[in-house]
Amino acid sequence: MTTMEERPLLLVIATGMQVYREYLFRSISTRFRIHLFHVAEPTWERQYLSGWTVVPSTLDGPAMARAVRALDGVGGVLCWDEGRIHAASYVAEALGLRNGDPAVVWRLRDKAQTRAALDAAGVPQPRSVPVRTLEQALAAAERVGYPAVLKPRGLGASLGVVKVRDAADLRDRFAFTRDTKAPDPVVYAGDEPVLVEQCVTGEEISVDSVVQDGKVIPLFVARKVVGYPPYAEEIGHYVDAADPLLTDPDLLQTLQDTHAALGFQDGWTHSEFMLTGTGPQVIEVNGRLGGDMIPYLGMLATGVDPGLAAAAAACGLPPEVTAGRAEVTGIRFFYVAEDDTVIGSAAFEESSLPARIEQTTVVVTPGAVVSPPPKGTVWGRVAFAIAGGGSIEECRAALDAAGDALRLTPLQAAGPAVSPAPDDTPVTPR
Structure with missing residues (x-):
């Protein structure tokens, strides 16, 4: 039996929200010692850690690279926070570890650089033009064609993404995309914060993959559900362990070509594709584990542990990627109906939940002020439910029932407590 001292030492940069990321710490701590770099003393994380360092900022890669010199025997560096993966790459570079090339990680963070690299390699993707002003955006849209998609250059979770039908629509919505901010500042050379992109249509998916020595191994395909058009709020996902896309030659080749380009x-990547009538087209690539509990859905569906696989890849160890079961899982996020709703109470009525529901989680507390998209986006979610079953249809029915079982009492609101679920279909323009 491996003793605690013999386990590889993994440095984790930041944590993320407990409800979305604790499962990773729980798994990783069973086979790795975890040292955490964070801006505050750990709380819920402490039970999973062998040590921690409080640093002034987890966005300052060079400073963390200097701080890591005080640690001995670090075998890998792992970060799953989109705003911090670039900073984490400086730490890995300082230690001579895998995924330690800040230029490569920045190429993924900066979607304009992603587009340029894929275009040079001939990888299929929507046409894309980075712009700074409304006038530039109008000219770019004439080039890519209407309808077009406006997208922030470096945000995640579909923040700020909106489809525009024509020039008048673009004029109305350009400021929304330009002014959408993440909690962490992002600065780009050239100061062109918005991408104007061709609107390609089909089914949108994501692929979580582990990558070692350039070989891409896809583990989970998630069928994305997007709502609140013309915005692109991700309201749910479905993962099927037996998804035929996991062996689809066109997708696998495009996935491999994308990473090579x-x-x-x-490391680990979360890649998004639109399955068009002419084949898969790359939407974006993130150099981290997927959000929205997608890797957790994958673990429930396949038995492959994403935390352990990502930690192994970071340390240069062979990850365990053989599926041990074959099920279908799904997640749905729930929102209030009105902007600036003050939450009184929120809970699921347990007696009304079907057996297929694996988990329900309320993510708001009494007194919280939340809004639906587009104002609320990811932070407007009040709860989520996870279901398992033999098919997407079974999961969808269970998640419908979970929505009916959610009891939300607002302290102030102008309308119904919970908005009805948008059309639950994985086909969306983007």
């Missing part, structure tokens, strides 16, 4: 050699 971007120069990504080691």
Whole structure:
């Protein structure tokens, strides 16, 4: 039996929200020692850690690279926070570890650089033009054609993404995309914060993959559900362990070509594609584990542990990627109906939940002020439910029932407590 001292030492940069990321710490701590770099003393994380360092900022890669010199025996660096993966790459570079090339990680963070690299390699993707002003956006839209998609250059979770029908629509919505901010500042060379992109249609999916020495191994395909058009709020996902896309030659080749074009050699990626009538087209690539509990859905569906696989890849160890079961899982996020709703109470009525529901989680507390998209986006979610079953249809029915079982009492609101679920279909323009 491996003793605690013999386990590889993994440095984790930041944590993320407990409800969305604790499962990773729980798994990783069973086989790795975890040292955490964070801006505050750990709380819920402490039970999973062998040590921690409080640093002034987890966005300052060079400073963390200097701080890591005080640690001995670090075998890998792992970060799953989109705003911090670039900073984490400086730490890995300082230690001579995998995924330690800040230029490569920045190429993924900066979607304009992603587009340029894929275009040079001939990888299929929507046409895309980075712009700074409304006038530039109008000219770019004439080039890519209407309808077009406005997208922030470096945000995640579909923040700020909106489809525009024509020039008048673009004029109305350009400021929404330009002014959408993440909690962490992002600065780009050239100061062109918005991408104007061709609107390609089909079914949108994501693929979580482990990558070692340039070889891409797809583990989970998630069928994305997007609501609140013309915005692109991700309201749910479905993962099928037996998804035929996991062996689809066109998708697998595009996935491999994408990583080669971007120069990504080691680590974990969350890649998004639109399955069009002419084949898969790359929407974006993130150099981290997927959000929205997608890797957790994958673990429930396949038995492959994403935390352990990602930790192994970071340390240059062979990840365990053989599926041990074959099920279908799904998640749905719930929102209030009105902007600036003050939450009184929120809970699921347990007696009304079907057996297929694996988990329900309320993510708001009494007194919280939340809004639906587009104002609320990810932070407007009040709860989520996870279901398992033999098919997407079974999961969808269970999640419908979970929505009916959610009891939300607002302290102030102008309308119904919970908005009805948008059309639950994985086909969306983007």
